[in-house]
Structure formats: C-alpha cells, structure tokens
Amino acid sequence: MTFVISLGGSILIPETGKVEVKKVKGLLNFLKEIKEKSVIVVGGGTTARVYINSVKELSKEKRDQIGILATKLNATLVAELGDFSLLHPSEISMKRTLMRLKKLKYAVISGWKPGFSTDYVTSYIAHKLKEDKVINLTQVGGIYTKDPTKYMDARLISRISWEEFLERFNDPWLPGKHVPFDPLAAMLCKKHKMKTYVTNIDGLIKWIKEDEFVGTILY
Ligand code: UTP
Numbered sequence: 001m002t003f004v005i006s007l008g009g010s011i012l013i014p015e016t017g018k019v020e021v022k023k024v025k026g027l028l029n030f031l032k033e034i035k036e037k038s039v040i041v042v043g044g045g046t047t048a049r050v051y052i053n054s055v056k057e058l059s060k061e062k063r064d065q066i067g068i069l070a071t072k073l074n075a076t077l078v079a080e081l082g083d084f085s086l087l088h089p090s091e092i093s094m095k096r097t098l099m100r101l102k103k104l105k106y107a108v109i110s111g112w113k114p115g116f117s118t119d120y121v122t123s124y125i126a127h128k129l130k131e132d133k134v135i136n137l138t139q140v141g142g143i144y145t146k147d148p149t150k151y152m153d154a155r156l157i158s159r160i161s162w163e164e165f166l167e168r169f170n171d172p173w174l175p176g177k178h179v180p181f182d183p184l185a186a187m188l189c190k191k192h193k194m195k196t197y198v199t200n201i202d203g204l205i206k207w208i209k210e211d212e213f214v215g216t217i218l219y
Pocket of ligand 1: 052115117138
C-alpha cells in the first residue's frame with residue numbers, strides 16, 4: 001500500500017503567513033516512523049493565492065503557472081523538511097514522475113499543468129499507482145455544510161457520495177480557488193471508484209494509530 005496524500009498548501013502556509021514547519025515535520029516524521037511508502041502532493045496555499053490574486057488581469061493560464069510555481073516552492077520546502085525525494089511533473093513530465101515513483105519510498109510532488117489543482121494531481125497519481133484511496137489533508141480537516149471558518153453553524157459531513165458531492169460543490173474552476181475538494185479530481189475518483197478521506201494532520205495520525213477516522217469519507 002502507498003499513502004497518496006494531497007497536502008493542502010494552506011496547512012503549510014495558512015493566511016497568517018506563518019510557515020507551519022513543526023506541524024508538517026510531525027507528519028513527515030510520522031510517515032517515516034511507520035515505514036509506509038508515501039507520496040505527498042503539496043499545494044500552493046496562501047503563497048499561491050496572494051500571487052494569483054495580485055495579477056487578476058493576467059490570463060487564467062498565466063495565473064495557474066504562477067500557482068504551480070508556488071506549489072514548487074512549497075514542495076521544495078516540504079521535501080527538505082522530511083528528507084523526501086522531490087519531483088516536479090511540470091519539468092520532467094508525469095510519465096517520468098510515475099516511473100520514478102515506482103522506485104521511491106518517500107516522495108514529494110508539486111503541481112503539474114494549468115487548469116488543474118494538486119487535488120487532481122494526487123487523484124491522478126493514486127489511480128496510476130493502482131491505489132483505491134486518496135488522502136486529502138486540509139486545514140479544517142473535513143468537508144462541512146458551509147465554510148467552517150466563517151459560519152459557526154457549519155456541520156461536518158462525515159460521509160458523502162461522489163454524486164451528491166458533485167451536485168453540491170461543483171463550481172467552475174478559477175486559478176487559486178479554494179474548494180473542499182477539486183470537482184475535477186472528484187470526477188476522476190468517481191470514475192475509478194476511489195475513495196477520498198479528508199482530514200487534517202492530527203486526524204491522519206490518529207486514524208493510523210487508533211483506527212478511528214475523524215473527517216469526511218467521499219465514496
Ligand atoms: P492548489 O489549489 O492545488 O493549492 O494549487 P492548495 O494550496 O492545495 O489549495 P487549498 O489550500 O487546498 O485550497 C494552487 C494553484 O496552483 C495552480 C492553480 O491555479 C491552483 O489554484 N495549479 C496547481 C495548476 O494550475 N495546476 C496544478 O497541477 C496545480
């Protein structure tokens with residue numbers, strides 16, 4: 001089994017602008033401790049959003065390219081923090097990335113190409129590695145009825161089918177868009193019958209240690 005993880009960039013670099021080195025190191029050390037093969041795709045976080053939103057006059061493709069650069073910056077930092085191998089599919093191609101992944105035990109991956117998100121990249125890699133699940137780590141640790149950072153009465157959805165998720169959360173793609181899970185990635189998971197487990201770093205560690213999952217299961 002391989003843990004194929006989408007590490008939301010907002011975990012590494014939230015809106016405070018503080019880089020959460022200790023939190024992310026905790027995850028990387030844990031994955032090495034349990035000795036499971038792990039592939040972590042790192043998002044762009046606040047860095048991507050600040051840069052993308054500062055040049056709204058540029059084309060969507062250019063803004064996505066800027067977002068990809070932010071994922072590369074973040075992925076470089078994460079790989080260094082955990083001494084993981086670092087692969088940039090936007091430079092070496094996805095085909096080569098997948099070939100290299102077959103031989104690596106601990107790898108960090110950045111964004112791939114415009115029009116996508118790192119959730120999509122993670123789902124694509126999981127599918128190509130023949131895994132039946134994707135782990136999506138986000139700041140809020142699950143999918144809620146509404147944005148829990150803004151609404152006190154937001155409720156955690158513990159399980160939701162892909163059909164229902166796509167009905168409720170299928171907004172058009174925009175560079176830097178903040179979504180609970182990218183609808184394009186959701187469509188890929190639905191097509192290939194992969195489950196996605198949305199939680200946060202503590203949730204993932206608890207799930208593995210105590211076999212108790214807190215977050216959202218998309219199926
Ligand atoms: P993500 O949206 O994947 O980052 O990539 P994130 O930090 O994980 O997002 P949150 O915090 O979970 O919401 C950042 C931006 O980089 C571009 C897109 O513009 C995306 O919004 N990007 C990323 C691409 O164009 N292609 C990719 O393959 C990856």
